[in-house]
Amino acid sequence: MRKEIIMKKFALYMSDIDNYHLTKDVGLIPFIMQKYYGFDSCILIPENNKQYTDNDKYLENLKIIKFEDNNKLLNYLKEVDVLMVIGIYDFNISIINSYKYFNPNGKVYLKLDANLYWLNELNSSITEDTLNTLKKCDLITCESRKIQYFIKSHWDLSSDLMLNGYYEFVDDTFITYEEKENIILFVGRIGSYQKSIDILLNAFKNIESKIPNWKIELIGNMEEGFIRFIYNYFNENPHLMERAIITNYLDKKELKQKYKRSKVFCLTSIWEGCPNVFAEAISNGCYLITSDVTSAIEMIDYGNYGRIFPVKNTTELENELIRVCNDNKLLQNNCEASQIYSRNNLCWINLCGIINNKLAL
Incomplete structure (x- = not known):
């Protein structure tokens, strides 16, 4: 009997998403993790009436799961191996805490997606509880060495530098x-x-x-x-x-x-x-x-x-x-x-x- 291959689950949680986000880093990371690295990926969002036409056109119908209430969301997160969130927002802080509580062995990937102006504003009001939650993240990436230095010097958070990249939907032939x-x-x-x-x-x-x-x-x-x-x-x-x-x-x-x-x-x-x-x-x-x-x-x-x-x-x-x-x-x-x-x-x-x-x- 052939042994069933169990794919690792990768989920991006977003409080909201528009169609155009799907072909940016927001949609590309879960899509590529599935297409090239063997994950069973999805995007988790609250119930809405939006149409995501680019999902079929560009992302091979990546799973977009709309949840009606938090119970459905939390039940799904219990089975997720990697939870990805983007940005330091209250809803992400809450979901990280819930995920780590119900799935302590799961990994959290925080893509910071920040600029210095926004971080300076956040720094004036950030709480110790929020900082403790951020330290639960297994991987934090940021897009600038200035950001790396800021979160290390102000919040004692380590991160990896990762610029936003490109994915070629059309062709990748060399341009003369x-x-x-x-x-x-x-x-x-x-x-x-x-x-x-x-x-x-x-x-x-x-x-x-x-x-x-x-x-x-x-x-x-x-x-x-x-x-x-x-x-x-x-x-x-x-x-x-x-x-x-x-x-x-x-x-x-x-x-x-x-x-x-x-x-x-x-x-x-x-x-x-x-x-x-x-x-x-x-x-x-x-x-x-x-x-x-x-x-x-x-x-x-x-x-x-x-x-x-x-x-x-x-x-x-x-x-x-x-x-x-x-x-x-x-x-x-x-x-x-x-x-x-x-x-x-x-x-x-x-x-x-x-x-x-x-x-x-």
Whole structure:
């Protein structure tokens, strides 16, 4: 008689999740742990009426279990070998305590997903009980050495550095420099206060004559309150209509083509943890120009694959754009080198292998 193979169970608990989260780290980690590392994975969320169409499209119908009450959740957690949570929130602290009480041999993986601003705010009110709960975690990963230092020096918590990676849904063929065009790309919520994309638009307006053969392309859903800014921008600068392109949400295949064609990726955020677009851009041979957000220095590998400018400093952004866009040799070398670097250091399949080894089940 063939012996039944019992798969280890990996569960991500979330208090809420939207469809777009599934193709970010939130959905990718449990998916890859199942597809490549032999786990029986699922995402646990409270009952809701949301549709998760990307689950079928990209994650091979990963189990998404909606629980009606905490009793159902706790009964399921008793059988889970690894519980993953993201962020230091009250609901995660509660679920860690419950999980460790009912399943003391189970492993807890906390993905910190934090920025320094948020941690400083949290530090002013964090309790001893919360710190004791965090010390129950078997693995904590964070996306910046600044974060590592902060939680060690303030809370005596050890962690592993792990940047957000990329997973190729379309194809992972090497991109040649000849495939690229003079495009500065942005992907994200256009017009949100956090993303501060007006800085890029204004910088481009000021220097467009110094990079005459370049375009910028903004991809993503636009905030309603930003429509007036865009109207005024093109009304005052009609000559930029063909050089500042705005595109709505794209699927993975279409977005892949945008990354492949672009030489530069620009992020102007006021704050970030470690945005997924960093790894997506680098893995497609884009040179990064980013504001000084928490994980920026690690993501550009300390200056090897990009440049950093001070937050909300339009003048410094202009200087970096002029320097980079007029340095063809830099961009050509980066196209190959950044793809090699990302395959070795930012591929989610390999990163999940590290998680698997750290948990040592």
